[in-house]
Amino acid sequence: MTSSIAKARARANIALAKYWGKADVELNLPAVPSISVTLDPLTTETTVELRANLAQDEFLLNGTAALGGELKRAIELLDRVRALAGTKLKAHVESRNHFPTASGLASSASGFAALAAAARKAAGLPFDADATSALARQSSASAARSVLGGFVELPAGKPGDASLAAHQLAPADHWSIAIVVAVTAEGRKSVGSTDGMTHTKVTSPYYESWVKAAPALADEVRAGLLARDIARVGRAMEQSTLAFHACALAADPGLLYFQPATLAAFAKVRELRAEGVTPVYATMDAGPHVKALCHASDAAAVSRALSGVPGVLRTLLAAPGHGVELL
Numbered sequence: 112m113t114s115s116i117a118k119a120r121a122r123a124n125i126a127l128a129k130y131w132g133k134a135d136v137e138l139n140l141p142a143v144p145s146i147s148v149t150l151d152p153l154t155t156e157t158t159v160e161l162r163a164n165l166a167q168d169e170f171l172l173n174g175t176a177a178l179g180g181e182l183k184r185a186i187e188l189l190d191r192v193r194a195l196a197g198t199k200l201k202a203h204v205e206s207r208n209h210f211p212t213a214s215g216l217a218s219s220a221s222g223f224a225a226l227a228a229a230a231r232k233a234a235g236l237p238f239d240a241d242a243t244s245a246l247a248r249q250s251s252a253s254a255a256r257s258v259l260g261g262f263v264e265l266p267a268g269k270p271g272d273a274s275l276a277a278h279q280l281a282p283a284d285h286w287s288i289a290i291v292v293a294v295t296a297e298g299r300k301s302v303g304s305t306d307g308m309t310h311t312k313v314t315s316p317y318y319e320s321w322v323k324a325a326p327a328l329a330d331e332v333r334a335g336l337l338a339r340d341i342a343r344v345g346r347a348m349e350q351s352t353l354a355f356h357a358c359a360l361a362a363d364p365g366l367l368y369f370q371p372a373t374l375a376a377f378a379k380v381r382e383l384r385a386e387g388v389t390p391v392y393a394t395m396d397a398g399p400h401v402k403a404l405c406h407a408s409d410a411a412a413v414s415r416a417l418s419g420v421p422g423v424l425r426t427l428l429a430a431p432g433h434g435v436e437l438l
């Protein structure tokens with residue numbers, strides 16, 4: 112092979128049943144099952160060009176050379192693809208997030224899903240959803256879910272099982288729901304997910320309880336979404352969020368991802384629900400933003416209500432979207 116180029120697009124996702132904790136750090140296998148919805152319009156587009164004349168991998172993220180941990184994780188993914196494809200060519204990678212400015216959603220899931228798909232294609236490997244998802248998972252487990260569209264599950268991993276991949280539970284058009292993101296802060300989160308999980312596992316007295324409780328919550332979320340039962344999904348989703356945060360809060364020192372506006376937005380979601388008109392439920396990740404799940408027909412009203420909460424900077428509307436696309 113001399114040189115070759117491939118481009119892919121992938122979307123962010125939000126977990127309805129949360130992943131927090133690893134069964135195998137080396138292979139990046141989750142300790143618990145997680146279920147997510149892949150989201151439009153939050154996309155990342157990535158081009159990978161394998162070039163004969165490059166001495167080392169190059170990675171431009173939103174037009175700027177990536178360094179440190181970001182570059183290292185990308186090179187590790189490229190190394191796995193090179194080993195599979197039997198090539199030594201270095202890559203020039205350009206990745207762009209088409210996210211609304213400071214959307215409050217992580218771009219690592221869409222980023223690694225797009226990189227995995229584009230790198231495999233550039234290296235001449237055939238498209239294979241399982242292999243792409245397993246490859247993305249090794250860089251960031253939530254990225255395994257962004258390879259698929261609609262409603263997606265990543266099972267818990269068994270130590271040593273390098274092939275673990277996510278699979279689709281239902282396509283994007285299965286259920287007309289929306290996710291309203293209430294953005295409560297600018298800038299990056301204090302402790303990233305990878306470090307936060309390790310810290311929780313090592314120091315939180317609640318870690319084992321969380322790992323034990325998570326599968327039943329994922330079962331509820333799965334059953335609820337297959338039945339399009341928003342109350343069933345929503346209740347289990349809120350418990351999954353609060354249980355993983357409780358586990359992280361109990362670490363030493365505790366991981367506190369909430370800001371005052373996080374709790375205010377969460378309270379607003381429960382207030383709306385208590386009025387009995389709008390079924391709406393909240394979830395949070397390793398950051399201060401609140402993501403509300405509601406029927407698509409209620410999204411505008413939920414967005415208006417959350418925009419009025421003190422400390423909420425803006426809201427953003429997202430809906431179920433497709434999996435990774437080769438362009």
Ligand code: DP6
Binds near residue numbers: 129145253
């Ligand atoms: C709280 O997938 O970012 O968003 O595998 O270490 O890269 P790594 O972690 P990551 O963790 C996501 C954690 C979460 C919940 C979720 O998306 O399931």
